[in-house]
Each structure stands twice: as structure tokens, then as C-alpha cells.
Amino acid sequence: MRRCVTHKLIIKLIMTSRGDDWSSNLQGVLLDISGVLYDSGEGDGTPIAGSIDAVKRLKSSGLKVRFCTNESQCTRQYLVDKLRRLGFDINLNEVFSPAPAACQLVRERKLHPYLLVHPDAVPDFSEFDLELTPDCVVIGDAAVSFTYERLNAAFRVLIGQENPVLISMGKGRYYKETDGLMMDVGCFMAALEYAAGCKAEVVGKPAKGFFLGAVKDMGIQPQHAVMIGDDLVNDIGGAQSCGIKGVQVRTGKFRPSDESHPTVKPDGFVDNLAQAVDFLLKDHAQ
Amino acid sequence: MMAVRAVLRAVLIDLSGTLHIEDTIVPGAVAALARLRSAPVKIKFVTNTTKESVSTLHQRLQKLGFDIGVGEIFSSLTAARNVVIEGALRPMLLLQEDAMRDFEGISIDSPNSVVVGLSPDNFNYATLNSAFRLVLDGAKLIAIHKARYFKRLDGLALGPGPFVEALEYASGTKASVVGKPEKTFFLEALRSLGCSPQDAVMIGDDARDDVHGAMAAGLQGILVKTGKYRHGDEDRIQPGATAVCRDFPEAVEHILSKML
Ligand SMILES: [Mg+2]
Ligand SMILES: [Mg+2]
Numbered sequence: 194m195r196r197c198v199t200h201k202l203i204i205k206l207i208m209t210s211r212g213d214d215w216s217s218n219l220q221g222v223l224l225d226i227s228g229v230l231y232d233s234g235e236g237d238g239t240p241i242a243g244s245i246d247a248v249k250r251l252k253s254s255g256l257k258v259r260f261c262t263n264e265s266q267c268t269r270q271y272l273v274d275k276l277r278r279l280g281f282d283i284n285l286n287e288v289f290s291p292a293p294a295a296c297q298l299v300r301e302r303k304l305h306p307y308l309l310v311h312p313d314a315v316p317d318f319s320e321f322d323l324e325l326t327p328d329c330v331v332i333g334d335a336a337v338s339f340t341y342e343r344l345n346a347a348f349r350v351l352i353g354q355e356n357p358v359l360i361s362m363g364k365g366r367y368y369k370e371t372d373g374l375m376m377d378v379g380c381f382m383a384a385l386e387y388a389a390g391c392k393a394e395v396v397g398k399p400a401k402g403f404f405l406g407a408v409k410d411m412g413i414q415p416q417h418a419v420m421i422g423d424d425l426v427n428d429i430g431g432a433q434s435c436g437i438k439g440v441q442v443r444t445g446k447f448r449p450s451d452e453s454h455p456t457v458k459p460d461g462f463v464d465n466l467a468q469a470v471d472f473l474l475k476d477h478a479q
Numbered sequence: 480m481m482a483v484r485a486v487l488r489a490v491l492i493d494l495s496g497t498l499h500i501e502d503t504i505v506p507g508a509v510a511a512l513a514r515l516r517s518a519p520v521k522i523k524f525v526t527n528t529t530k531e532s533v534s535t536l537h538q539r540l541q542k543l544g545f546d547i548g549v550g551e552i553f554s555s556l557t558a559a560r561n562v563v564i565e566g567a568l569r570p571m572l573l574l575q576e577d578a579m580r581d582f583e584g585i586s587i588d589s590p591n592s593v594v595v596g597l598s599p600d601n602f603n604y605a606t607l608n609s610a611f612r613l614v615l616d617g618a619k620l621i622a623i624h625k626a627r628y629f630k631r632l633d634g635l636a637l638g639p640g641p642f643v644e645a646l647e648y649a650s651g652t653k654a655s656v657v658g659k660p661e662k663t664f665f666l667e668a669l670r671s672l673g674c675s676p677q678d679a680v681m682i683g684d685d686a687r688d689d690v691h692g693a694m695a696a697g698l699q700g701i702l703v704k705t706g707k708y709r710h711g712d713e714d715r716i717q718p719g720a721t722a723v724c725r726d727f728p729e730a731v732e733h734i735l736s737k738m739l
Contacts, residue, residue: 335604336604337603337604337605338604339603339604339607340602340603340604341599341602341603341637344602344637344641345636345637348628348635348637348641349634349635352628352635366648366649366650366651367611367615367649373612374611374612374615375608376604376607376608376611376645376649377649379648379649380607380611380645380646380648380649381645383644383645383647383648384637384641384642384644384645384648385641386644387627387640387641387644388627388628388637388638388640388641390627
């Protein structure tokens with residue numbers, strides 16, 4: 194009960210106690226997509242109430258906006274098209290996703306990837322010749338394509354290398370679809386790490402370079418940016434580790450236990466994106 | 480420091496690699512087992528399996544010529560079944576069909592626990608996801624064992640371990656592992672004989688899972704150089720085995736002449 198009465202004050206209280214009124218110095222906003230803008234699921238999924246309008250209001254406020262997603266079930270273009278169909282004001286060049294970073298790693302090291310990714314995400318890797326014998330594994334949110342035989346094929350690539358290279362597009366534990374929570378790429382990354390005795394290199398959130406790349410693209414400093422996400426560890430913790438503020442929404446994969454996490458303390462909790470934008474724009478306008 | 484041993488009352492014997500290797504008997508093992516039976520010790524056959532039910536194991540041993548009762552076999556599936564019964568749990572079973580037979584009579588309606596063995600048929604996204612949701616909601620996660628991989632005819636293949644790991648990662652919980660080398664496994668096997676660890680010895684070909692595991696649980700341990708034994712295995716465990724024997728018959732000879 195108490196939470197309901199006081200939650201509107203939480204952002205203010207935290208800011209005051211830290212003696213830095215960050216939201217009035219705000220210049221840019223990083224938005225997570227799944228669990229913040231919409232919940233994926235049947236068809237295009239379902240927008241979260243108020244989020245379509247919230248993105249519009251943010252964009253017309255003069256604040257810079259970028260979308261930071263670990264979505265790897267489809268290509269970036271497909272994701273943008275889907276969100277536009279749902280009614281979101283979003284453009285391809287505003288979206289940061291892990292696939293380009295994964296490609297860059299593979300390219301730089303002149304490796305041949307085994308793609309343990311969703312079939313719809315394969316076109317993001319069109320620069321690689323998938324007929325060649327693979328010597329590294331790129332893993333994404335393959336969902337139903339996480340079969341025993343495909344995981345086994347990835348495992349054999351890894352166990353056959355002296356220094357196995359496993360590139361993971363995010364390391365989330367789970368995410369929310371309209372009909373419930375779904376295991377995310379991190380689980381299968383952990384399975385392969387355990388089986389092959391190796392450590393994955395994570396691209397996408399919570400890698401620092403991923404957040405900093407998006408902030409740099411807005412032409413601002415990290416301390417003038419805020420990340421709004423539903424994944425406490427990867428969105429909020431990741432952003433905070435590079436000096437970006439982090440606001441946790443109580444939508445998507447949020448669970449009440451997130452409010453008492455032992456190490457990650459968000460700069461604010463809000464019920465949803467719409468409420469976050471209410472607060473940010475109020476403070477920004479002052 | 481040499482503890483004064485009580486009289487040896489129980490012998491735990493590993494199956495695969497100790498009594499037989501696939502369909503071949505370790506030479507002299509049938510006669511050696513008969514000799515051991517004439518001594519005043521209780522016997523239990525203990526094995527880590529996630530694929531085969533006790534009755535399937537029993538049939539194989541009988542076919543090979545071993546005089547073994549079905550009730551004398553204690554497998555990691557038996558151990559899991561005991562955990563399920565004691566906790567009055569209703570498990571979701573990620574097991575292959577034959578292993579399911581060890582869970583006959585146990586209610587699996589509206590499950591409140593998840594039991595994971597080697598089950599490629601169940602290691603798909605939809606089934607794993609159902610298991611994950613149960614565990615996240617508080618269901619107990621029970622792993623038969625956590626082997627990383629095993630050898631299949633066409634090469635290496637993922638064991639149950641990676642999938643247990645995936646469920647642990649997803650749910651932020653730790654599985655309880657019931658097979659060898661867990662201490663509780665040996666204690667459970669002995670409990671069914673009414674013996675305590677200091678009165679028992681374990682014979683096996685796996686230095687880590689059989690010998691070291693048993694000794695950590697307070698038993699004595701005899702390593703046999705058959706099955707998966709590789710040169711130098713006895714030096715890879717600390718403390719060292721109570722005895723290292725060429726094979727099962729020599730281990731029986733050691734028990735009869737030195738441990739009774
Ligand atoms: Mg999200
Ligand atoms: Mg063995």
C-alpha cells in the first residue's frame with residue numbers, strides 16, 4: 194500500500210538524496226524496446242498502454258531519443274517495421290541492436306560463424322559465408338530454434354577449438370511475451386559456457402560499449418542520458434556502470450523482487466514508460 | 480591419522496566399468512561377486528544413470544550372468560525418486576521414456592518440482608520454458624547429475640548438465656544434484672542397508688565420482704583400474720583411495736583378506 198502512495202516521489206527522493214538533480218540536466222533518453230514499448234507475442238505483439246504516446250511526447254520535447262534493444266529474434270529492419278505497424282514513431286537509424294556488434298567482432302577476427310540464432314535474424318549476417326567450416330559461435334535469442342541438435346552443433350564447434358569463441362547477443366535471463374515469461378539467450382549462453390568450459394563475449398546490453406555507442410550517436414555525455422528499461426541487471430545496471438542514469442519500469446519482465454535487488458539500485462522506479470516521460474518532461478521543462 | 484574402523488558391514492559396488500563394460504563382463508567378476516556374498520557384508524549396486532530404469536539395468540546384469548536382485552540396485556534415478564517422495568513433490572519429469580518407469584505411481588499433476596536427466600527429447604525450447612516457469616514460481620529443481628557431455632556414436636553430445644545450468648541461470652536458483660559424487664547419494668544408498676558410512680566401502684572405476692565422492696561422505700574407497708580408469712587417476716584425488724586394485728576380483732580379495 195505504502196508503495197502506491199509514495200512511488201510518485203521516488204525519483205525526486207533519490208535525486209535529492211544524491212544531491213544531483215539529473216533529470217533537469219537531461220539531454221537524451223535511451224529506451225529499451227521489449228517490455229517497455231511493447232510485449233512480444235502472437236502476431237506483432239501488444240503495445241504497453243501509454244507507450245506509443247510517450248515516445249511521441251519524448252521526441253517532440255527536444256530530448257534526443259535512441260532505442261537500445263537486445264532483440265535478436267529478427268533483423269533490425271523487421272523490428273522497426275513491426276513497431277511502426279503498432280504505431281510507434283521509430284526509425285532504423287535510431288535503433289541499436291547487438292547484431293552489428295557481433296558481426297564486427299567476427300569480421301575483425303576473420304572468423305567463420307556458426308549461427309545459433311532465430312531464422313528471421315539470419316539476414317543480419319549476410320556478409321558471412323555460412324558454407325565454410327565454422328570456428329566460432331554467435332548465439333542470439335533463437336527461441337524455438339534452440340533445439341538439442343542445434344545446441345549440440347554449436348557445442349561441437351566450441352569444444353573443437355583450442356580457445357573457443359562464443360559471442361552472445363545479450364545475456365538476459367528471461368523476457369516477457371504476452372502469454373508469459375520466456376527463457377532468453379543468456380540461459381543457452383550459460384549452457385554452452387558450462388558444456389565447453391569457456392566464457393562468452395557479450396555484445397549488446399549490458400556491455401558498456403553498447404550504451405556508450407548510442408550515447409555518442411546522440412552527441413551527448415553519459416551523465417546527461419537516462420536509460421529506461423524493464424531488465425534491472427542488463428538495462429539499469431549496465432547503463433549505470435557507464436555513468437548513465439537508469440530508470441526501471443514496472444512493466445515487461447519486472448518482478449516485485451527487483452525493488453530489493455542486492456546490488457543494482459535504479460535512479461528511479463516508475464509504473465510504465467508513460468509515467469517516466471511525465472516525470473522527465475516535467476523536470477526537463479523546469 | 481588413522482581412525483579405528485568398525486567392522487566392515489556394507490559394500491557399495493559401481494556397475495558400468497566395474498562389473499562390466501557395455502556387454503562384456505570384467506573377467507572373474509561373476510565369481511568374485513559370489514565370493515563376496517558368502518562374507519558377512521551387505522551389498523548394494525550404485526550407479527549414475529539418467530536414461531535407464533532400475534529394471535532395465537537389472538535385466539542387462541542378469542543377461543550378463545550376475546546374480547543380482549532388482550532391489551539391490553540403487554541408481555541416481557532411485558535417489559531422485561526418494562527425494563520426490565520425501566518432499567511429497569509432484570515432479571515435471573525431463574527424462575527419457577525408460578527412466579520414467581522409475582517414477583511409476585508418482586503423481587505428476589500440477590507439478591511443483593522439476594527433475595532433469597539426460598533427455599534430448601525434452602531439451603527443446605517449449606519444454607524447457609515450461610520447466611523454467613515452474614522453477615521461477617518456486618518449484619524445486621532436481622538434477623539427476625550435471626555431466627557436461629558424453630560420447631555418442633557420432634561424436635560428443637550435450638549431457639544433462641548444460642540444461643540444468645540453463646534452468647539455474649534463468650531462474651536464479653541452484654539445482655539439488657542427487658547422483659554420485661553427492662554425499663547424500665552415498666548416505667541414501669547406505670540408509671537402505673541400515674549402515675553408517677564408517678562401516679562401508681565403495682568400489683568403483685571413477686576416481687572422482689565413486690572413490691573421492693564416497694570418501695568425502697565418510698566411506699572407504701577402492702579404485703579399480705578398469706572401465707574409465709586412466710593411468711594416474713589415483714594421484715588426482717586427495718585423500719588417496721583406501722586401496723587401488725587391478726579389477727573387481729582383486730578388490731573383493733582385498734576386502735576379504737584385509738578389511739573384515
Ligand atoms: Mg526489455
Ligand atoms: Mg563406473
